[in-house]
Amino acid sequence: MSEHPVLTLKQVSKSFGPVNVIKEVSVNVYAGAVQVLLGENGAGKSTLIKMMAGVYQPDGGEILIDGKTVSLPTTRAAEEHGIATIHQELNLVNSMSVAENVMLGRTPTRFGMVDRKALRQQARAALDLIGLDVDVETPVGELGIARQQLVEIAKALSINARILILDEPTAALTRHETESLFKVVADLRQQGVGMLFISHHLDEIAEIGDSVTVLRDGEFVAEVPASTSEDELVRLMVGRSIEDQFPRRIAESEGSAGILAVEHLTSKGKFEDISFTVRAGEILGISGLVGAGRTELIRAVAGADRYDTGTVKIRGKALPKGSVQAAIRAGLGHVPEDRKGQGLVLDASVNENLGYATLASSARMGLADFSGQRSRAEAVAKTLRIRMHSIDQPVRSLSGGNQQKAVFGRWIIAASTVLLLDEPTRGVDVGAKVEIYELMNAITEAGGAIVMVSSELPEVLGMSDRILVLRDGRLAGEFTAAEATEDKVMTLAARDVNEEH
Amino acid sequence: MSTATLDAKRTSFDVKKFLANNGALVGLVVLCIALFIATPDFLTGRNLLNIGIQVSTVAVLAFGMTFVIVAGGIDLSVGSVAALSAMVSGWFFVNAGLPGWLALLGGLTAGLLAGVVNGLASAYGKLPSFIATLAMLSIARGLTLVISDGRPIKTSPEVSFLGGNLGPVPMPIVILLVSALVASFLLNRTVVGRSMYAVGGNAEAARLSGLPVKRIIVIVFGLAGLFAALAGLLLAGRLDSAQPQAATGYELDAIAAVVIGGASLAGGLGRISGTFVGALVLVVIRNGLNLLNVTSFWQQVVIGVVIALAVGIDVLRRKNRSS
Incomplete structure (x- = not known):
């Protein structure tokens, strides 16, 4: 880690109309180090990033690169200074090959035609920078999110990026994929790339970061080492301490009746022979890797998709296949995975x-x-x-x-008395998360039942009364809240599957 | 900030907001003032009635189109369906010898059916509405020619009444106002109407909330077909005959009226009042250019520029508001 920061935001401010979004915030990014930017939604992280990327211009303060004041009037200018941003929404053309994507806008030509050989070679060289082993001819759309992200990082590095801004890169990744991303980040740190990392996963910070800048309501709160405890980070972020990140109050009594019964549910190629019941007052967590069939299962139960065989019963009455309306009439409610794409108009x-x-x-x-x-x-x-x-x-x-x-x-x-929640707190900040958990408590205390699918293990462990583990579309096992640990659940969820990768 | 200043701001904002949300209306008023200054012929009773009659066909077509565009679709077939409905009605009267009022209902039914077929093809056949209705554009025009053998057919007295007068007021204007009220009521007050906005805004979210998305799409296109039939009968009534080439290209006027009126082709936005103003803008421009002796060739150029400007300004306005 070098003495002088490669990128500095010095006392920058930004307002939109009368609203002060950023008030005199300073951030330093050092070569070969990972600076974490932490704050709740609305704390001003994205505005800050956009200033670094040349999208917004600060109203006050200055931006320095290698100690020299610069202005970044356009995203192009930021790129020329070696600043690259990997947004949550990836900037890739799905139908084009990995090579074409990496070289987009800089496609090598010979006599006015695409030089496919040079294209492949240059793309290959870029991918080698981060050790990504994919065929450069594969259409990007066929890769998983994790690899698409790496393609984008390779693209950024190939334009000689020295400063990489990673905006919630792990939000859509499984644990396994996150680990491989972190390996790449560690490599880049060795190569002297300066990185700014944004994440809502507090547990990742100590693992990946060097130093943490905490923002609250557009103001600089503190800069602390990445080894700071999670509780302390939450306190800095929220401005008060949150007693309990997972305030589950068990609501069911032993003898309460089953409300939702799923029997031998099968949808070919998605999930097979799944049976479970959920009792009044109970939260059932469903865990598993991405692709294990969790979302597909929830959607089938909700009537959003049709299934092949099996039955879904609410209070003993079977629901017709693939009818959202019938499910709603029977008291079922579905909070889908993708809030913006499926939940809201x-x-x-x-x-x-x-x-x-x-x-x-x-x-x-x-x-x-x-x-x-x-x-x-x-x-x-x-x-x-x-x-x-x-x-x-x-x-x-x-x-x-x-x-x-x-x-x-x-x-x-x-x-609704039966709620199916698919990633209920994805992209939700800490304070609102706890409110959503309290809401789940209130629903179960009123005699409702909840099924919750989540990729966040701490959430599943913290809020569920019982946990089902799915693997490759089948039930791999079941734990009570008392016996479940992260290790046990992960071992069950990832067995065999790991070896295939 | 105290509540007092907030309130003060709200009232002063409202005028601004009204103007910003009713750009087409402001444009229409400016246009009318300009024409009033430019030519004494504009603000005469006869010319205004003339404008009213001309706007009726376009506006009634465009009301139907508003449902479709709000629900996130497009209907290219309304011009052809209008012609087909009038022709079917004429055929029922002249060739099948049905009573005139039954022939009128037959024409409306034909339009409704054509619309429902569009809806079924789009909702259940999974055809993009652009394609489904492009096919219907050709099919309906073809059927019109088949039925009529390419010749005009006389309309029943009941249909001709639609193009006539009710006391001093031309019937097309009465029908225009009634259909505006009906369309606005459907869109704003009924469950189906509110569902159209949800379907156009995000069909998947609407479906997962339990709205019967497919049924709504069928209803939407059915309504567009019904309004097209009404427009077709109005047009035929004015001429006392159903013409095989009637209403050719009117779908583009209808779409233009809806879009000038502030609806988004992406769906989820749009109002009947806006569409009404949009249709008036189109017709008043044509009328004004006629009064000023501009050739119909140049009229087309002007109309094109107006459409581009209206939508361009709207896009800019929305962009400013969202950032």
Whole structure:
């Protein structure tokens, strides 16, 4: 690690209209080191990144590269200074090959035609920088997210990036994939690349980072070593200490009845012969690697997809296959994996989004019940503490946590008693996470049942009363909350599968 | 910030917001003032009635199109369906000898059916609506020619009444206003109408919330077909005959009216009032250019520029607001 930072933001500020988004924040990135940027959603991380990437210009303060003041009026200018950003949404063309993607915009030509040999060689050289072993002719769309991310990193490095900004690169990765990404990061550190790393996973920080800059409400809070305890990091981030990251209160009594029963459910190529029951007051966690069939299973139970054989029963009554409407009538609610793509109509108001599931059932003679809907939505927004200016603002403008609460709220208005949650806290900051967990407690205390799929093991372990482990579309085992540990669950989830990679 | 300043801001913002949200209306007013200054013929009772009659066909087609565009689709077939409906009605009256009012209903049913077929092909056949309705554009026009053998057919008195007068008021204007109210009521007040916005905004989220997305799509195209049939009958009523080449290219006017009116082709946005204004903008420009003796060749150029400008300004406005 060198003495002088390669990139410095010095006392930068940024406002949009009257809103001060960033107030005199300083961050240093050193060559051969990983600087972690930590803060809740809305703390100003993305604005800060966009200043480094040349998307926004600071209103005050300065940006220094190698100690010299620079201005970054465009993303092009940032690239020329060796700054590359790997966004969460990857910038790749799925139908084009790995080689074409790596060399996009710099495709080597001979006599005006694409020089395919040079293209392959230069792309290969770029991939070798990070030891990524894929065929350069493969269409990028056929690679998993993890490898696509590495392709993007290779692309950045091949344009001589010296400063790499990684915006939540691990959000969509499995544990295994995260580890291989971290190997690459460790390599790059050796090569002297300066990195800025953003993550919501506190447990990754000590593993990957050198130093942590904590932001809160657009202000610099502290810079602490990456070895700082998670509790302390949370306290710095949230501004108060959160007593318990996973405040599960067990609500079921031993004898309570099963509400949801899934029997021998099979959907060829996705999952096979899955049976389980969930009792009133219970949270059932479903764990497994990405691709183990978790989301597919949840969607089939919710009626979102059809399945081949088996039955889904709610309170003893079988649901027809592939009917979301029948499932909703029986009291089921589904919080899908992809909040923006599947959960919400982003341009519609919070009010409308809260009312979709009850639009038809609350109507009289085909006419929508506007006043009733509004009062129900207002009540639910209040109990769930959805932070917004107005119930009529587009749901797009809410933060991730509040958007997720809006999806939950829809099912609370519908009085659903069985909730299927798919990654309920993905992209949700710590404070809102705890609120969502408390909401889950409230639902089970009222006699509801919850099935929760999550890639975050601590969450599954912390919030579930019982845990099912899926592997390759089959039930690999079951644990009670008391006996489950991260090791036990991972061993069961990853057995055999690891060897295939 | 205290509540007092917040409130003050809200009221002053509202005027701005109203203007920003009703760009087409502002444009229409400016246009009318300009024409009023440019030519004494513009603001005469006769010319205004004339504009009303001309706008009726475009607007009724465009109301149907609004449903489709709000729900995230497109309907290229409305012009052909309008012609087919009028022709079917004429055939029922002249060739099948049905009573005039039944022939009128027959024409409306034909439009509804063509629309439902579009909807089925799009929702269940999984054809993109662009393709499904492009096919219908050709099929419906072809059937119109087959039925009529390429010749006009006389319309029933009931259909001709649609193109006539109700006291001093031309019937097309009455029908225009009634269909605007009906369309607006459907879109704003009913479950199906509200569902259209959800389907157009995010069909998957709508489906997972339990909305019957496929059924809604069929209803949407069915309504577009029904409104197209009404427009076709209006047009035939004015001429006292169903023409085989009637309403050719009108689908583009309808789409333009909806888009000028502020709807997004991506779905989820759009209002009947906006579409009404959009249709008026198109017709008033044509009318004005006629009064100013601009040739129809140049009119096409002007209309094209207006469409590009209207949508371009709208896109810019939305971009500014979101950033």
